[in-house]
Amino acid sequence: MCIQIGSHTLSAPVVVAPMSGVTDRPFRRLARRLGAPLVVTEMIASHAVLRDVLEETRKAEIDAEDTPAVVQIAGWEPEVMAEAARMMADRGADAIDINMGCPAKKVVNRYAGSALMRDEVLAGRIMEAVVGAVDLPVTLKMRLGWDADNRNAPELARIAETSGIRLITVHGRTRCQMYTGTADWSGIRAVVDTVSLPVVANGDVVDIATARACLAESGADGVMIGRGCYGRPWLPAQVAAALNGETPRPDPDARERRDILAEHLDAMLSHYGVQSGIRNARKHIGWYTEGLAGSAAFRQRVNNTTEPSVVFAEIDRFFADFGSDGKSGNENAGRIAA
Template sequence: MQIGPYTLKNRLVVAPMAGVTDRPFRMLCKRMGAGMAVSEMITSNKALWGTAKTLRRADHQGEAEPISVQIAGADPEQMALAARVNVEQGAQIIDINMGCPAKKVCNVAAGSALLRDEALVGRILEAVVKAVDVPVTLKTRTGWSRDNRNALRIAKLAESCGIAALALHGRTREDLYRGDAEYDTIRQVKAALTIPVIANGDIDSPAKARHVLDATGADAIMIGRAAQGRPWIFREIQHYLDTGETLPAPKIAEVREVLLDHLDELYAFYGEYSGCRVARKHIAWYTKGLRGSNDFRQTMYALESTTGQKAAVALYLDRLAEASERLEYIEADENDNHAE
């Protein structure tokens, strides 16, 4: 998998997810086998660049290459400036967000809302590509709505503007994350382009990864929600693609080490107060479906210190390890909601 001058070690990419793909999570997924991880989106609104949130999102210290930074906005000049500034700060690949379905993004005509204005899409793509001397990629959806699918036109426009690779989520903005991903649409787009195409949507297991690659002909796959609390999914998928064999569930002792290390990274990155709160959702994802996890999480959510939180996690996993060597998912947990 090649993006500009960068050869990825495999075809597995971590999807950009607001509030999730911070530096600690990106670095963890790369250690677990991802070939690339795209940052949380950084706004092109210059007035917000000095905020603590934006500064953290632009922090790539110690991160393995290539460093891909996603930018979001609806003004070509602002997007071009945002691209240049992020390259100056270390970005090696600029990714343009035209896929986010969130209301707060679409309400300012950014993200997937841009798909309603193909002329504006073209102006943004041209402006960003011309502004920087690094590869520019695009993340998008199949269209604004089920009645307005224009992924193929957008994809051809992107290629003509010099976009180096395209990641396509197989849903419209209207679909959000409901229904099945449209792998047929991704296949049609891939067949029409010469640039790399990355398939995204509903890839949650090694077997599904193999199916999506075969069904779409995509050059790579992008994994988002399925990696939350399960960063070893990249290792599992790569092993399956290489051998056709499924790895056993990870040992609880390894999960304990991974999670506690992840917590330490979050605490160091966000500080005591915010670190404790950001960690809650990650702990919820790691423990979802495990024995006794609902009761554990309700207690954990009430803890206000990183020391107490980490000790509670260690004790819970130690008790799980006494009953089983490897992870065993036994609870549905549909009604559990994580807290921040």
Template sequence: MADTSFHIGPYQIAPRVILAPMAGVTDKPFRVLSKRLGAGLCVSEMTTSDPRFWNTAKSRHRMDHDGEPAPISVQIAGTVPEVMADAARYNVDHGAQIIDINMGCPAKKVCNAWAGSALMRDEALVARILDAVVNAVDVPVTLKIRTGWAADQRNALAIAKVAQSAGIAALAVHGRTRDQQYTGTAEYDTIAEVKAALSIPVFANGDVDSPQKAAEVLARTGCDAVLIGRAAQGRPWIFREIAHYLASGELLPEPTVQEVRDVLIGHLHHLHEFYGEVSGVRIARKHLGWYAKDRPENQAFRAVVNRAETAQAQLHLTGEYFDALIAGVTPELPAAA
């Protein structure tokens, strides 16, 4: 049986399933929930390396790690080595125990600033950024990349070797190139090639959406862990499902409707408390939509919940909806909230 854990610096990570950083999704309430439901590590949504934005409400929320389970991994993005080094120091001073560098984000907003996966076009600059950040902090530094910039420019292996030489503690590879964005299907051969060439932990990312797929990707790539991104939206229990399957070869039963209700109500409370009522209600809407997406009443439920303007209304409507499902009756969805 393969090892069920690995280390990033001094931190033992188990199980071998990690919440991937997603802007606007992997905030503190979602990270805490994912960790509780079985994720071995949760990486924060991307924080800017530009100090002008560190005191905005958005950045303060993104840098709030009070009471978060260790190890706390914070992702930074940027293009200037010295600025990235300062950002790493700032985040470590504010609770980060692992610094993750984003060279995997395909977003135009990020890439047009030459950050994210655009950096993979300039291997010399990558080396300077990694050296600057690794030397700036006393905590492990990890890196997230894609397989390359474009289909005919798959340079993940070259970047990976640069990263290991620079002292990067672990590497995550998304099995798509920058120009694919999130389209097509992830390929794992490049990730396997990277894993075979390195001695540091390597994580596979892309299209892992079930326990069976996680096991298949780990077997195919030889990687130390899988990253779960979009498949965790509305299904945070996927972490324990994957962990259980990797450990036992058996599938856990789906969570009961009662448990989904309890998880969701708890998540709503945490969002309202963390962001305040107005922002919390707004941010919760997308999570409610993801939770409901597999249910037949999904559209009606979303239409109603999206009209809830207060925390109390949002909690009440959600509770009533799930209580009806638990009772085995079709939820009575009011015309307006």
């Protein structure tokens, strides 16, 4: 299996989802270094891009190694979305992804994200405007629909194909489900059967087994991994290897995990500055250590300081309690592999 995005062929049909506050430049760089075939940027608000808001423009910073660089934009006005796409193309994007899947209230209340699935005419105008604005492949991310009574993903997929969209990603939940329940992978098959475009399935892919099950049930061409990457930036590479018929690398042991976490924290401090870097890193530190013996007390200590040297020292001290196999001497210790 392979997925083509413009002139770029992915090494495996595995994509890391665009996740606000997660797939920033430090995370993308780390995940790519560990072997992820593709990591999409955080969702970027089109209006904020046109106003040159630093918080949004920083999300679009692209590394030379970040290839193909897929930038996701969100909004509700075709002309604004088109101009934002042009700006992202000028900044080095290899492809533009349109967000019609975000379920967050602050997004849908402005009639963006998954709210656009309720207005197929406007959704089509946005797609046509963005496709016409850039000489780049444009992709779409959406959900199964707004709610259980309005699962119109196949209809929107037809519009997308007619509009010139080159690839569609479908999260196997409706907007009203948010992230509750389980993803309906079989529901994605209706999109696969409707269009000739590549379709990527998203939702509840958390390991190799669920990736394979998702592909089998959905009939999709690839998988997108979201929350399963929390604290596990090595997971996409493991899934990619397995789907390519290779032997995946094992989960990192305690020392390797400590080194990855330290690398990630250092990159965040460089990217955001000390104070913002420490604050933004706290959730990642929690994910890397979740379920391990003593992690609650460790996180409390880390969350009560803004001094990087203290945080690095706490990380060293925490992982020193674990052997090379990732287990501590405490028989009640949690497991390293999430």
